[in-house]
Amino acid sequence: MSAWLPPPSIVSLTEMTTSLSELHQSHAHMVKTGLIRDTFAASRIITFAATFDPQTITYANSIFTHTDNPNSYIWNTIIRAYANSSTPEQSLLVFYQMLHGSVFPDNYTFPFVLKACSNLCSVEEGEQIHGHILKIGMGFDVYIQNSLIHMYAISGCFDKARNLLDKMLERDVISWNAILSANVGRGLMEQARRLFDEMPERNVESWNFMISGYVGSGLIEEARSLFDEMPKRDVVSWNSIITGYAHASRFSEVLVLFEDMQFAKVKSDGCTLVNVLSACARLGALSQGEWVHAYMDKNEIKIDGFLATALVDMYSKCGSIEKALRMFNRTLRKDISTWNSILAGLSTHGYGEHALKIFSEMLADGFAPNEVTFVSVLSACSRAGLLDEGRRVFDLMVEVHGIKPTVEHYGCMVDLLGRVGMLEEAEELVRTMPFEEAPMVWESLLGACRSHGDVEMAERVARKLLELNPLDSSGYVQLSNMYASMGRWNDVREVRRKMKAQQVRKEPGCSMIEVDGIVHEFLAGEGLHS
Template sequence: MSCLLSSPPIPTLSSLQTQNPNPTKEEWLYTSLKSPKTPTQLKTLHAQIIKTGLTQNDLVFGQLFLCCSISNTMNYARHLFDKLHHPKLFFYNAMIKGYSLNDFHQDALTLYTLMRYRSVTCDSFTFPVVLRSASTLGKIHIGKELHGLVLKMGCAERLIVQTAFIDMYCACGLSSYGRLVFDKIVDKDVICWNTMIAGYIKCGEYGYAKEVFELMPVRNVSSWNTIVDMYCKCGDMEMARKLFEDMPEKDVISWNALISGYAKIGESGEMRRLFDEMPRKNVVSWNVMITCYVHNRQFLEALELFRVMQVSDVKPNEVTVVAVLPVCAHLGALDLGKWVHAYIDRNRVKIDVYVNTALIDMYGKCGSVEDAKRVFNNARVKDTFLCSTMIEVLGTHGKAKEAFTIFSYMRSTGIKPNDVTFVGLLKACSHVGLVDAGVKYFFMMSEEFRLMPKVEHFGCMVDLLGRAGHIEEAHELIKSMPMDPHPIVWGALLSACRIHGNVKLAEEVALRLIELEPQSCGNYVLLSNIYSKAGRWDEAANLRRKMKEKGVVKKPGCSSIAVNNVVNEFFAGDRAHSRSKEIYKKLDEIVTRLKTEGYAPCTSSALHDVDMDEKEQALLHHSEKLAVAFGLISTDHKTPIRIVKNLRVCDDCHLFLKMISKYYNRQMIVRDCNRFHHFRDGSCSCSDFW
């Protein structure tokens, strides 16, 4: 496969001679500096400029600055700039533009300030770039100062400058100021009209945007794309589709906008039909489709499209892999996730903080904590989101102390924690029962970091207190919440009641939950399970009857296991798999062997009032047991078995998996809806606390 994002080789004089029989060294260097370069290549070309005496050639030396800009090596550019005794305006403009293009907006403004301090006169190329940086940082006062300066200098009539002011004012939320500038322009070009439309859209003033669009004397494809995209974002697909059909000319952006619009409202069929009809697809088109599938939880479709993309003439980039990695994470497909990681390395896909965060999340959700830690340790840039993701991964796997270490690292390096950081820390405390540590972090949020606890944080605290047996304290915390308790908070308390058998409070909480979420099956099922576990079969049966009357359908337990990059799903009592006869035969063999080793089914996990044999049979066919049996007959004895379950693992399956890990000498990693369980040598990483 060809490399992505790799810099082209420096052209040689002989290669240029095929285009120009007698290229000068000046022409050779100028041409070489027109494409992105690695830092080593830049230094080589700089050395050539010095050796050939072209340091005084503004054309070549200026192109070196521009090359640094497109190569994202602004530190090197600044090193060169600072060595110039009296930099000309051209070099200031090149540096400011380079900073702005690479999102170093504060550096761009700082250099502009230095330029003004040194009395270097600005021109019409300076102002638009500085205005872009000022608007990006929301520094409207700088924009207004620039406006006054432009008026004094007599540059206010330049269309490029006027258009930049329209964009700046609208980006800062002052569309009325932008419109005043717009209305004073005598000869507006199509870019100016498009900027005003886009400005109104940025400010959420869609009516004014449509009004300006209708007043346009001439529209280009960008004009149409902007207004179509506006209607797509508003969810008005009927108008978006009408405008799309009316477009005299469509480009790939037009198609991408409409596809994104249909994805937003969940119309995956129409979305795919448009994608298939596209005459030309670029990498953005593929990324939009894959991302849309992921957002609509159509993970297998996203995966299949990624596979098709690889054999197309469009190569995936960092946006693609950030979209695909969550698919691997959701499916628990570690081998596929590792393949994507290898693809990133092999094709030199740009690894930024977003890619690293997606990799950590994928490895964490696929059960490979060591790989997640390796990515974290190797990441050159660590920000709040990267660290928070690592904390969440460690906490979900029951490694609370390591999660605390990452948090300490954040504090020591000045990385500011956010709401997500503390959710991860509180979950880490909850999974291992560290009540005192959880209380400390909960109060630290507001006292040290001025972060007000949200519903998610209260939910974590109720879960922490409840799991640890402090049910009354958890109940009191809910009563003291400054906002109305969300169902997620009551759900955490109901789960605690199930763990500790508090039927009385469970009834009160469940009734409140059913009132808040009448169609949520989980609330009915949880209370029914509590009744069943307490032997109150009549109440359990009545609750299931109410579910039927209200049309509430119980979510079936499902376990998946990826073998040879194929995801296999199992439901309780499932016989749809092509190897079901082998699976059930293996399962019978396992039960026979484990019973000789002392396995006694936890019939309390069978939640129906039937005889003991029927209870054992029902337990035997739970989805995770089928997945384990399939894993044992389908993988090498040294290969860890990785299972993803959509519900909580029951007590019987937990015991069953512990015994398999011991008597079959197999490591198993199971991700249920709450946490990870690492089974090894007859024990589980959760220490039976889940």
């Protein structure tokens, strides 16, 4: 029999990314021509379907169940796909089916099944399979041993894992990493450190595990000293430490590290850039953000949903809503975060009408808005004083989208009612909303009382606010400002006296701005900035 040559459609199937419909077409073609009965051809389409995306596993499985004599490769492919899916128990089911059939599991099968046990954190199943492995004499395969170690460690059975490691004849760095990563995953950094110090050899992953573990536990200095100490850094190392600084809100250090990374000639990826862009956004560092954008174009980095959102957010937080909009419009594959990001930007820039227009486009495009979306849209209505629209949006959220309003949503509505001077209705809403303690909302009501000069309500609200949180300054400050604006200086003194007696102090406000590529930070009351 001559060697089987795959038809072009099947070559393209594995050689490049094809669409789901092409997968279906190829499958149909194979069924029609009888090619599907060729085990090797069947294995290729099953592998493709099993790894295409999480949704197509069931499709792979249905081809698999219609395959007459699947070989171990095909069994393994299905077992592996389920092991990494959201339903790893399916992997075990297929494995037990395999045990009852005519094809024996091989040295490839067990790492996959054990991965399923690891993902399920199921030591009981794992132990059963461990017994089976020993029975059929496969207990000395390094891949299988490492999978076993990881399975025990990830389920918290560190003693069993360690025991296996100690008994191994040829343990390697992955055997150690298997336990190390499980310690890190559970945040057991002291144990992890002891293991790390004990390891006879380490690779870049060992260091990365430690760094990301320290970062996850908020121990940024420990992470940094390992990062500085490690012999070789890859993109994961850089990303881990950059993420650490981003989590710690140390944004200027994020930018410095990003520069160091360029200098070290390590190519950044989407993760790096999302972090860097969000640092630019938080610092208001427009020119550096633009530099990153240009860098992405130059290095042909694909702008996915996350990056598009980060760019839109960066432009709008750096004050350029026009560039944010241009970025938004250029983004073809928008996801919910991209929409939310532009809506938040339009809202903070005061473009209420535009935000509503984008919001209806979002609905027309078939996107389901979430809680975050409605906070932006409602606050856009509030800032622009769009009363009827705001009410309609609030109802839409509850009635059509079944979203239970949070304090923030109520806050926006109270803001809106307060802004247009409907103080009674605003107060009524605050008193009837299903949240007992929500100082933010009361504060917003107080602000509205102040700007509309309703002293009576203001005093009532301020009293409530002080009752909710006697140590917070905002109630006192707003009340005293209001008295001051009316010239009621005795009342001002009285409030200030009470505030002092409670030892309440106002945190100074802080803002940042970029001038000529340098970020300046200002504290309120600080005077001229040097």
